[in-house]
Amino acid sequence: MVKFAAILALTCASLASPLELWYRQPAGLWVESLPVGNGHIGAMVFGGTAHERIQFNEQTVWTGEPHDYSHPGAYRYLDQIRQLLFEGKQKEAEDLAMKEFMSEPVRQKAYQAFGDLLLDFPGIGADSVTNYRRSLDLDAAIATTEFTANGVAFRREVFCSHPANLLIIRLTAAKPGSITFTASLKSAHPGSTYKFLSDGDLVMSGRVEDGAIRFEARLLVAAEGGHREQREDQIVVTGADSAELALAGATNFVNFRDVSGDPARRNIQAMVWAHAKSYEELRRDHLADYQKLFHRVSIDLGGSPEAEAKPTPERIAAFARSGDPQLVAMLFQYGRYLLISSSRPGGQPANLQGLWNESNNPPWDSKYTDNINTEMNYWPAEETSLPECQLPLFDAMKELAQSGAVTAKEHYHAGGWVLHHNFDIWRGTAPINASNHGIWQTGGAWLSTHLFEHYLFTGDEQFLRDTAYPLMKGAAQFFVDTLVKDPKTGRLITGPSNSPEQGGLVMGPSMDREIVRTLFGDVIAAGRILGIDEPFRARLAELRQQVAPLQIGKYGQLQEWLEDKDDPKNEHRHVSHLWAVYPGSEITPYGTPDLFKAARQSLIFRGDAATGWSMGWKVNLWARFLDGDHAYRILQNLISPANDKDAAHPVAHAGVYPNLFDAHPPFQIDGNFGATAGITEMLLQSDDPHGTELSLTPAQTGESAFLFLLPALPAAFPTGSVHGLRARGGVTVDLTWRNGKLLQAVLRSDRSKMATVRYAGREVAVELPAGKEVTIGDAQFSR
Ligand code: FUC
Secondary structure, three states, rough: OOOOOOOOOOOOOOOOOOOOEEEEOOOHHHHHHHEEEEOOOEEEEEEOOHHHHHHHEEOOOEEEOOOOOOOOOHHHHHHHHHHHHHHHHHHHHHHHHEEEEOOOOOOOEEEEOEEEEEOOOOOOHHHHHHEEEEEEOOOOOOEEEEEEEEEEEEEEEEEEOOOOOEEEEEEEOOOOOOOOEEEEEEEOOOOOOEOOOOOOEEEEEEEEEEEEEEEEEEEEEEEEEEEEEOOOOEEEEEEEEEEEEEEEEEEEEOEEEEEEOOOOHHHHHHHHHHHOOHHHHHHHHHHHHHHHHHHEEEOOOOOOOOHHOHHHHHHHHHHHOOOOHHHHHHHHHHHHHHHHHHHHOOOOOOOOOOOOOOOOHHHHHHHHEEOHHHHHHHHHHHHHOOOHHHHHHHHHHHHHHHHHHHHHHHHOOOOOOEOOOOOOOOOOOOOOHHHHHHOOOHHHHHHOOOHHHHHHOOOHHHHHHHHHHHHHHHHHOOOOOHHHHHHOOOOOOOOOEOOOOOOEEEEOOOHHHHHHHHHHHEEEEEHHHHHOOHHHHHHHHHHHHHEOOOOOOOOOOOOOOOOOOOOOOOOOOOOHOOOOOOOOOOOOOOHHHHHHHHHEEEEEEEEOOOHHHHHHHHHHHHOOOHHHHHHHHHHHHHHOOOOOOOOOOOOEEEEEOOOEEEEOOOOOHHHHHHHHHHHHHHHEOOOOOOOOOOOOOOOOOOOEEEEEOOOOOOOOOOOEEEEEEEEOOHHHHHHHEEOOEEEEEEEEEEEOOEEEEEEEOOOEEEEEOOOOEEEHHHHHHHO
C-alpha cells in the first residue's frame, strides 16, 4: 500500500455513467449513504466533506452465543394442540402451544453494528465547498466523493475488496500537499479499547455486551508526502499529496457451535495484503473479482437522456410520471450488486439488511426470517447468473439441518429436520415470538427447494449428491413422519402451522401443502437422477398423492386455508397461498388454468399497495400471470420515495430510499432482491408453464429446458436487450426486442439438450448442442 503511484489523474465532475447512483449533497441519513461490501465486511459511505463517516459492519458481530433453542419434550403436547385445532379451539391451542411448544428462549439473537471510521478534515470549511458530487458506480463497485474546497479538487474512493478482505479508501487532491486529516475508529459497543501496534496500525477491540462475540478492527493509514503521526487514539496526517486507508474486521465466530476464533489473527492475515500491495493492485484485484460476477449479465431497457441526467433521488421522485426505464435497469443491477456485496462463498447468508446495519437493536433483529424474506434474498441468484452467491445459504442450511434435527425430535418426535419461521447466527430452528405465527413448519422445506433449483440451473451433479440431496431428504423425512390425516377429508396435512403471518395457528395451510408437494417432487426427481433411494422415493410419491389438494373458494379465489374462509377485502402483505405460482410452479397458465385463474383473483383481492418485499413478490407474481403492465405498475409503486413513520412522516410509505435500498419500511433488503427477480421474470421464465400439482415434467427434472421468452414484457420497455440470463436446464439466454416484439434470442446450453421455446403463443422445439450458440428469431414463431 505504501508503494502507490505518486499522483493520480483527477477526473472532474463527470457525467453520470448509466450504472451510477449519484447525489449533489453528502448523506444526512443512513439510508442516503452508499453501501459497499465484500460478503464479509460492509460499509456505508456518507460522503461528508469536512467530516466523513464510514459506518462499517462485519457479518458475524451478533449478540448471543452457541445455544440450542429447542424445547425439550415439547412433542408431548403435539397431539393435544392438533386435537384442539381439529375441534376449532384455536385460542386454546395457541395458549397451550405458547406455554409448552416454543423456542427456549422465545426470542432469537440480533445482528449488531460494528463501528465507524471517522475522517475529519480541519482545513475544509463547509461553505468553501463547490462542485460536490458523490456516487456509487455499480459497474466498478466503488463509491466516490468529489468536490472542490479552497480552490483544490478533492477525490475520495471507497471499495470493499473480496480478494483482500479489506475496506479500502484513497484520498487524493489536485494540488500536492493538500491532504490534512485525522482518522479514528469508534466502536458501536461500550468498553472497547484502542491501541497502536508497532507497525502503526490502529486496533480497536471489544466485545458484544450480550454474549460471546469478541471483535477486532484494524486500520492502516498510509500517506504519500506530508507528515503522519499518532495522537492518542487517532492518526493525524498533515500536508500529504494523497493517502490510503485499509480497514480489516473480524470476530471469534467460527460456526454456530464454535466461537474459538482469533479476530487478531484473522486481521493480521488480511493486513498482509494491505501492507504488501499498492492501491492500484488492490483496486485491480477488486475490479477483476467483482466484474467477473457482475459482467455476466447486462441489460438495456431503453431510456431518456433527460431522466438519466438527474441525481438519483430526483429520478426516484419522478419515476411514476417520467418514463425512466433505465432506472428499472439500474434497480435490476443494484440487486445483483447488493447480492455480490453481501453474500459470498465462505460468509454468512444475506440477512434482513444484507450485511448493512447501524443499530444494535435493528428491526426484527436483522436476522433471518424464512417465511419469505431469506428466500427472496436469493430469488435473483440463479437466474441473474450469480449461483455462487447462494452458497452461504447452503452452508447455513447444513447447520440448520443439525439444529433442526434436534427441534424435529424434541418438538415432533420426528426424524429429519425442521426450521420454523426464523433463524439467527446460532441457527435457532424452534418456533419463536408467538405461537400464532412462530409455529410454521415449512422453512427448511422451502429452503430445500433452493437446493434443487441450484442443481437445475447449474447441472452440478456432485453438488446434488453431496450437498443437496442429504439436506433435501432430511427436510422431506420430517414431513413423512409428521403429516397427519385431516379428519374431515382424510387427506394429508401439516400442522400445527400458519399461513404466514395471519389467521393464527391452524392445520394444513395451503402454502405448507404446496411446499411439501414440491419438496417431495424435488426429492423424487433428485433421487432418480442420482439413482438412489428407490423405496423412499416410492413412499414420497404415495404420500404426495394424498396431500390435500388446492381448492377454489366461493369468491373464485384460491383458498389460503383448508376452509373457504378468505376475506376478499384482506390486503395482508403476505400472499403465501400464491407460493405455487411463484416461486413454486404447481399453478401454471396452461397446466392448471382454473387454479391459475383463482390465484390471479386472489392477488387482485390483495391489491397492489404493500410493504417493500410484498411488492417485490407481486412483481414476480404478475409476471407469472403473464401481465407485464400490471407487473410494471407494481414496480412504479416500488420505485417511489419511501418514508419511515416519524413525526415528520406520520404515514409510513413503502418504496425506495435515496440510496435505492428497499423500504418495508424500514429498510429491508429483500425488496431489492425481489425486484431484480421480478424484472427477470418479466423477460424470461424457465419454469414449465404446463406444470401441474403432481406432474414432474422433463423441464422440472432438468432433462430438457423450457424457455418462455418475453412472457410479460410491459409497454414501458418497447425496445431493449438483456444478455446472460440463466434458465433452468443450464441455458444462458440473450434476448433482443424491438417495438414490443422479439428480434432474436441467442441460447447457449452447458450440455446438449432439447428445449421447448415459447414466444407469442407458439412453442417450438430447439436442439441445443453443448456450448454452441443457437439463434432464433421472431420468424420461427410465426410459421
Ligand atoms: C415477516 C414479515 C414482516 C417483516 C419481517 C422481517 O415477519 O411479515 O413484514 O418483513 O418478516
